[in-house]
Amino acid sequence: MNKINFYLLEYAYGYIVRHKNKNIFIVTVFTLLVALLCTLFFITTSVSFELQKRIANEPDIVVQNYQAGMPTASTNAMLDKLLEIDGISGGNLRVAGKYYFRKENTYFNLVGIDPFEELSNKFLQNIVDTTDINSSCMLVSKDVLSIMKKAYYSNYFNFVKADGTLVKVPIAGSFSTEDKHYLDKTILMPKELLRKIFAYKSNEGSDIALRIANKNELDFLTTKIRLLFPNAKVISKDDSVLLYKNLFNYDSGVFLALFTIALFTFFIIIYDKANGLSSEEKREIGILKAIGWRVEDVLHAKFYEAALIAFFSFIMGFILAYIFVFILKAPFLGNIFMHENLLNIATFSLNVHIEFSYVLLIFLLSVPLYIAATLIPSWRVATMDADEVMR
């Protein structure tokens, strides 16, 4: 039992090849099933991992001013009032927003930067620190540059203000967003310039980002700010974590449904297989016994056969899922995560992040079951008399 019996292994391989059609069918179904389950888990773990990283880059508390139920400009006075609260260790008035470029029918994300203020996003902070942009220029991401070039803007861009006048902004340079697709279509420019484009007054901004040194205070401070500005929308980091968690629970429900259906199908196949062997297979076992094989040897050969098929299919399924999710970026299944304004699968880079507990779960649910489903009926036949089986 300790060593692999290569004669039996060869026999098992021969058996698989002899029953080509049946085994190809089993391998196909098995592979597709493992691939489907792995795909689902790969997508969820990868997306939630990336979301966690994104949330880590967000400010601890975001305060957005509302008027008549609509988002409106926040002011410097609000920020000063917030900074007076103990526990808030810093913050800044952010100027950021979307600009609709009608000609190409896309939105640009305009982010106002201040060279002497700290941004919560480390990646953007790094870009701001390494490049020196003066007060009248902008930095654009590579995809924005190509969109602008399509509209024949290669050195500058004309932003149309609300009153119809133009603001001409030269392009100082471009930066690559690497795998951070949520930063696609980003334009960085000084706050003063952006205020001009968005028609904010000099003491106004789009929202306020706050930093908190002691995360224990996050909840308390959020409620305190809500009382201080009753009509403002206060979003803490915990809130956004919870929001995404709920979203994932919902999606996991859809996934769970798929998962159970797939497993159920698999069990039907197993049941069918376990229910009995064909007369041809029975006769083969009978002949083996007649020429002197022990029950042990028969089971050994059958074990090799089942293990060969199960492992081969499992590995194939795993590789297929890997290629589908991480190389092809999940063309159809990823759309399960499409939520308007919340999550867009296109903004996720689906980096390789695999939780092996899930892979182990799929492995344990499929491979041992399949081996058992092959062994049990063979054992039932092998324990019978050889002539009884062949008759």
Place this chain on the structure above:
Amino acid sequence: MQIFQLLLPLLFVCNLFAYPNYSDAIKVKKIYPMGERIYQKRCHTINVKQYKEYNTLLEAIQKGVCKELSPRYQEALALYLWDHKDQKLTRKHYPSLSVNHTQKCPVCGMFLYKYPRWVSMIEYKNGKKFYFDGLKDMFKYYFEHPQNIKGMFTRDYYTQETIAVRDAYLVLGSNVYGPMGNEFIAFSTQKSAQHFLFDHKAKKIVRLNDITKKMVYKLDE
């Protein structure tokens, strides 16, 4: 009346360049960090020591190397430099309260790395340092071994900066619990301690000298 008419514009001119009137919180949380960044990025050639008054410093900044900056930045830079002029004299250097994954609290035996916000430390004159997961456990140890203490340190609850327990304002009876339940919550200023007392329904503020052994053990009840 004539004198007033003369004095008024004079007063006005003097006030124009006078030290601006911001609250401490705004200065610490908004203006100093900005000033520091400007100083490091653009204007680190300025020598503050040579200016006797805030006005002259601001004027020098406005006319000197940083003249292309906007007035807001110039003011932030001037304030930062002026208020940190005697930095080396006023700023104290405390040991860091970082712990590794194997260190345990000598009183309760809990791992410290799980509660980095509550780590407190006693340093003895022979160089030995003991780390605790909260001030309560530290005081229990302190009352058993009160001799030859070099210093006791903890973190300010709001800012998470290391402070000396000797200078701290400790709040008792709040609705904020540490890893060992009821705790002394430490603050570097009386104002923030009072705000905390008010916000978290605490009972009283004490200093190191007020603390008794009985008071510490009462927290466990």
